[in-house]
Amino acid sequence: MEPADSADALRRAFSCFPTGVVAVCAHRDGTEFVGMAASSFSTVSLTPPLVSVCVQNSSRTWPLLRDRSTVGVSVFAHDQAQLCRQLAGPAAQRFADVELLASDDGALFVDGAAAHLACELHAEYPAGDHTVVLLRIRSLAANPEVDPLVFHASTFRAFEAPPIATTHTR
Numbered sequence: 808m809e810p811a812d813s814a815d816a817l818r819r820a821f822s823c824f825p826t827g828v829v830a831v832c833a834h835r836d837g838t839e840f841v842g843m844a845a846s847s848f849s850t851v852s853l854t855p856p857l858v859s860v861c862v863q864n865s866s867r868t869w870p871l872l873r874d875r876s877t878v879g880v881s882v883f884a885h886d887q888a889q890l891c892r893q894l895a896g897p898a899a900q901r902f903a904d905v906e907l908l909a910s911d912d913g914a915l916f917v918d919g920a921a922a923h924l925a926c927e928l929h930a931e932y933p934a935g936d937h938t939v940v941l942l943r944i945r946s947l948a949a950n951p952e953v954d955p956l957v958f959h960a961s962t963f964r965a966f967e968a969p970p971i972a973t974t975h976t977r
Contacts, residue, residue: 828883828956828963830894831860832907832915833875840902840915841875843868844895846958847937848880856944857929861937868898869938873928879914880942882922882949883956888963890917891956922949 809816826849832842847861858880862869872878883891894901894917906918914925926942933939956963 825957828891828958829860830881830883830891830917830920831872831878832881832894832917833872833878833913834907834909834915835875835913837909840907841868841871841898842894842901842915843872844883844891848882851941855929858924858926858942858944860940860942861934862940864936864938869940873931875913876927877910877912877914877945878926878928878942879908879910879916880922880924880926881917881920882924883917884919884921885954885956887917887919887956891963919953921951921953921955923947 811817826846828844828846829848830842830844832840834840843862843866845860845862849859851857851859860880890905893903893905908916908918908923910916910925912925914923916923924942924944925946926944929941929943931938931940
């Protein structure tokens with residue numbers, strides 16, 4: 808066992824848990840695109856419909872998104888690893904040659920993603936060097952037949968395991 812105050816040990820341990828990868832984006836009047844990639848995304852609640860994303864406190868993008876009435880969350884598809892890297896890169900190049908879908912209310916989505924969630928800010932909670940952001944889903948589109956992009960062991964992976972039958976107990 809290593810001390811939990813070792814950043815390298817924590818990164819190694821955290822990398823053992825696969826996560827989905829999303830883009831959180833918005834626009835203003837079809838221009839002024841702002842967005843970022845996030846690998847700390849999770850479903851939270853059905854009632855009300857909530858998801859969470861954890862944002863580094865040092866993020867210069869989240870303050871720009873926070874003030875938008877609606878943001879789009881795109882669940883990256885298995886073949887969008889390069890696009891995810893681009894949206895995680897320098898802000899000036901994030902949207903270069905990216906196929907986007909824009910809603911009238913300001914949500915901006917990555918075309919071809921497995922799911923699109925139009926969300927509004929529900930709450931924010933300080934959490935160490937990150938902020939846990941809860942987003943309330945207002946509308947959505949999803950295609951469960953599109954495999955998601957997965958972040959595991961500090962790299963992107965395609966979801967390749969065959970579905971496993973589950974039994975629901977009550």
